[in-house]
Amino acid sequence: MLIAQISDLHFRVRGVRLFGAVDTYGATQRAIDHLLALTPRPDAVIVTxxxxxxxxxxxxxxLADLFRRLPMPVYPIPGNHDRRELVRRHLSxxxxxxxxxxxxxxxxxxxxxxxGLDTLVEGADAGRLGGEQLDWLDGTLAAAPGTPTLLFLHHPPFATGIGFMDEILLEDWRALAAVVARHRQIExxxxxxxHRPVQTRFAGTIASIAPGTAHQVTLDFGPDAPAAWIAEPPACLLHLWCPQAGLVSHVSYIGNYGPGVLFA
Ligand SMILES: [Fe+2]
Ligand SMILES: [Fe+2]
Incomplete structure (x- = not known):
C-alpha cells in the first residue's frame, strides 16, 4: 500500500498570488499532477x-474541484488556516x-x-486536541491493537528549533504523547x-512533518529568526507499507529537475 501525504496547500482561487508571490492554485495543480503520474499510483491521499x-x-x-481529479480516496483534516464547517461542507x-x-x-x-485528527482552534494559530478527542483517540486505538496505524494531524506535537513555529505547535502534546505511548501499533x-520535512522520536514511535506543496518555511535556528518563507522545492511524503519492514516514508519532490535519469 502506498499513502501519499500532501500538506499546507494554502490554496487560493486561480489568479490570486499569496503574499503577492505564491501561486498556490498552480502549486496545487502541480501536486495533483505529480500524484497522478506516480507509478504505482498512491492508494490513498492524506491532506494534513x-x-x-x-x-x-x-x-x-x-479546491474540491481539483481534488475530484484524484481517483483514489482523499482524506483531509483541517489546519489553523481552515474553517471547520467549510471543510465539512465542501469536502464531505x-x-x-x-x-x-x-x-x-x-x-x-x-x-x-x-x-485523522482535528487540531484546529478557530481564531488561533496554535493547535489543540482537547480531552474529548484524546479520549476518542485512546478508545479508537484500543479497538484495533493489532492493526498497523498511521496517525495524522496538522500541528506537530514536538518543537523543531524554528522559533516562530515552535510558539504555535500542538499545545496539549504531552497528553497526546501519553495516549500514543500506550498503543504499540502506531507506525x-x-x-x-x-512546511519542511522534519523527523523525530515521539512517544515510542516516529513523528514527522511533511513539506508544503507551495512555499516552505525558511530554515533558521537563530533565536530571533523572523517568520519567513522561501521558494525551496515543493514536495510531498510517500508512506510505503512494506509488510517486512513496516511503514517506510520518502520525500518526493514536485517539479521538473532536469532531463530525468543522469546515470543508469
Ligand atoms: Fe501552513
Ligand atoms: Fe498551519
Missing amino acids: GDLVNDGADEDYAA YTGVLPSVGPLRYAVEEHPVRLV AVTCGHV
Missing part, C-alpha cells in the same frame, strides 16, 4: 491541513468527515489503519504546519 489560506468559501469550492464528498463535531475519523479499509505520527 492548511487546505486553504484564508478560509474562504470560494477557495474550498475550487470524500466520505470520511463526520457530520458534526471535530473532523476526526478512522479509515479501516486499507492494510494500514489511517486515523508513525505525521503532521504538517511547518
Whole structure:
C-alpha cells in the first residue's frame, strides 16, 4: 500500500498570488499532477491541513474541484488556516468527515489503519486536541491493537528549533504523547504546519512533518529568526507499507529537475 501525504496547500482561487508571490492554485495543480503520474499510483491521499489560506468559501469550492481529479480516496483534516464547517461542507464528498463535531475519523479499509485528527482552534494559530478527542483517540486505538496505524494531524506535537513555529505547535502534546505511548501499533505520527520535512522520536514511535506543496518555511535556528518563507522545492511524503519492514516514508519532490535519469 502506498499513502501519499500532501500538506499546507494554502490554496487560493486561480489568479490570486499569496503574499503577492505564491501561486498556490498552480502549486496545487502541480501536486495533483505529480500524484497522478506516480507509478504505482498512491492508494490513498492524506491532506494534513492548511487546505486553504484564508478560509474562504470560494477557495474550498475550487479546491474540491481539483481534488475530484484524484481517483483514489482523499482524506483531509483541517489546519489553523481552515474553517471547520467549510471543510465539512465542501469536502464531505470524500466520505470520511463526520457530520458534526471535530473532523476526526478512522479509515479501516486499507492494510494500514489511517486515523485523522482535528487540531484546529478557530481564531488561533496554535493547535489543540482537547480531552474529548484524546479520549476518542485512546478508545479508537484500543479497538484495533493489532492493526498497523498511521496517525495524522496538522500541528506537530514536538518543537523543531524554528522559533516562530515552535510558539504555535500542538499545545496539549504531552497528553497526546501519553495516549500514543500506550498503543504499540502506531507506525508513525505525521503532521504538517511547518512546511519542511522534519523527523523525530515521539512517544515510542516516529513523528514527522511533511513539506508544503507551495512555499516552505525558511530554515533558521537563530533565536530571533523572523517568520519567513522561501521558494525551496515543493514536495510531498510517500508512506510505503512494506509488510517486512513496516511503514517506510520518502520525500518526493514536485517539479521538473532536469532531463530525468543522469546515470543508469
Ligand atoms: Fe501552513
Ligand atoms: Fe498551519
